[in-house]
Amino acid sequence: MRNIRILVAILLLLACNKDDGATTTATDTSGFAKGADVSWITEMEASGKKFYNAAGTEMEGIRLLQTLGANAVRLRVWVNPSDGWCNKNDLLVKAYRAHSLGMRIMIDFHYSDSWADPSQQTKPAAWSGKSFDELKTAVADHTTAVLSLLKEKGITPEWVQVGNETGNGMLWDDGKAATNMANYAALTNAGYDAVKAIFPAAKVIVHLQNGNDNSLFRWLFDGLKANGAKWDVIGMSLYPTKDNWSALNTACYENMQDMISRYGSEVMICEVGMDQEQAAATKSFLADLITKSKSIANNKVLGIFYWEPEAYGAWKNYTMGAFDDSGKPTEALDAFK
Numbered sequence: 001m002r003n004i005r006i007l008v009a010i011l012l013l014l015a016c017n018k019d020d021g022a023t024t025t026a027t028d029t030s031g032f033a034k035g036a037d038v039s040w041i042t043e044m045e046a047s048g049k050k051f052y053n054a055a056g057t058e059m060e061g062i063r064l065l066q067t068l069g070a071n072a073v074r075l076r077v078w079v080n081p082s083d084g085w086c087n088k089n090d091l092l093v094k095a096y097r098a099h100s101l102g103m104r105i106m107i108d109f110h111y112s113d114s115w116a117d118p119s120q121q122t123k124p125a126a127w128s129g130k131s132f133d134e135l136k137t138a139v140a141d142h143t144t145a146v147l148s149l150l151k152e153k154g155i156t157p158e159w160v161q162v163g164n165e166t167g168n169g170m171l172w173d174d175g176k177a178a179t180n181m182a183n184y185a186a187l188t189n190a191g192y193d194a195v196k197a198i199f200p201a202a203k204v205i206v207h208l209q210n211g212n213d214n215s216l217f218r219w220l221f222d223g224l225k226a227n228g229a230k231w232d233v234i235g236m237s238l239y240p241t242k243d244n245w246s247a248l249n250t251a252c253y254e255n256m257q258d259m260i261s262r263y264g265s266e267v268m269i270c271e272v273g274m275d276q277e278q279a280a281a282t283k284s285f286l287a288d289l290i291t292k293s294k295s296i297a298n299n300k301v302l303g304i305f306y307w308e309p310e311a312y313g314a315w316k317n318y319t320m321g322a323f324d325d326s327g328k329p330t331e332a333l334d335a336f337k
Contacts, residue, residue, distance in 0.1 A: 031105060032294060033158075033303025034336040035072030036065050037271065040308050042093055043085045044315060049296030051310060052328045061310050062097055068329055069336030072104035074270065074305045076164065080113050092153065099155045102214045106159040106205075106270070106305070107146070109191065111139060111170055116163065118209045121170045131214050132174050132183060135189040139171075143194035151198055159268065159302075165209040165237060167216055169336035177220060185227035192230045194261055203232040203302075207270050210250035211236030214258055221263055234259045234300065237271035238289070239320070242281035245274065249285065253292040260300045269293065269304040273320035276312070279330035282322065288337035309333060 041061050051061040062073065075098075077091045084090060091107070098105055110116040113124045127138045143162070150157065163170040169177030169184035177184045192204045206224070210216055221234065238257070240248040256267045269289065274282040285302070293301035309322035309332070322332040 035305035037074040074106040076108040139190040140194040147198040181223040185229035205235040206231040207235030235270040245285040271307040280334035
């Protein structure tokens with residue numbers, strides 16, 4: 001299976017470089033990141049999903065997003081997923097493709113065999129019986145192994161998340177923040193130190209859900225700070241509706257300013273999304289959030305990543321992408337242009 005995926009990746013890289021009529025510009029590798037989490041893309045391709053530009057020309061999905069204004073990708077990695085998708089080898093395929101297009105890269109460690117989010121932060125099965133000291137070592141070893149694989153291929157991520165939407169910590173129950181903030185801080189530091197050992201210049205992100213919820217962010221980061229945790233960037237998610245996006249953007253903007261002032265941190269909007277059927281409202285939401293982010297002094301907000309915009313046709317029952325059911329982009333990502 002691994003060899004088949006690598007072959008597919010090579011063929012897709014060749015497709016990236018052929019003349020498909022697309023107009024491209026050089027990727028902006030500095031300044032504000034306009035990114036997309038495309039972690040599903042290899043699995044979608046294996047299932048037969050194809051992607052098309054507005055004119056109906058088939059394109060490789062990451063390159064298509066690049067032509068729409070994206071200059072960065074975000075890629076999740078699981079420890080030992082049962083189906084192999086989003087393991088370190090699948091991550092390498094996607095990272096190599098993005099790297100070959102000159103795009104900036106964020107790696108998102110879930111420290112789980114499957115989804116890690118506010119409702120679940122389940123340890124990998126292979127880590128379930130470990131002591132806490134062994135758990136810290138496992139975090140460091142896994143982080144080191146994944147990033148070393150990228151480094152061997154000449155791929156350098158600009159940002160690395162140590163945990164995904166960890167508003168109540170990670171690797172429950174040992175690292176649940178509500179019951180043991182010190183443990184969560186120690187696990188965060190295990191990941192942080194491992195990142196810096198491989199890529200000293202990479203910025204390490206601690207990422208929480210609900211970027212509009214200032215009380216959550218103050219509670220979590222006050223707790224981390226009190227327990228000696230290290231991070232470079234505070235990451236946020238924001239998933240509004242067409243009816244509340246303006247209010248949530250305002251609250252998120254105020255929260256970003258508070259995080260910068262309170263902790264001296266930079267901020268990244270690591271995940272956003274909205275109903276696929278509300279493309280015009282999504283464009284307005286994104287344009288407003290980009291404007292607000294860029295208005296904050298000293299370029300302290302680093303960028304915005306749309307979560308799985310290429311998902312369409314109710315892929316995995318997800319309906320908050322930015323493509324229509326024919327595999328073409330909606331107007332939502334016009335805000336990136």
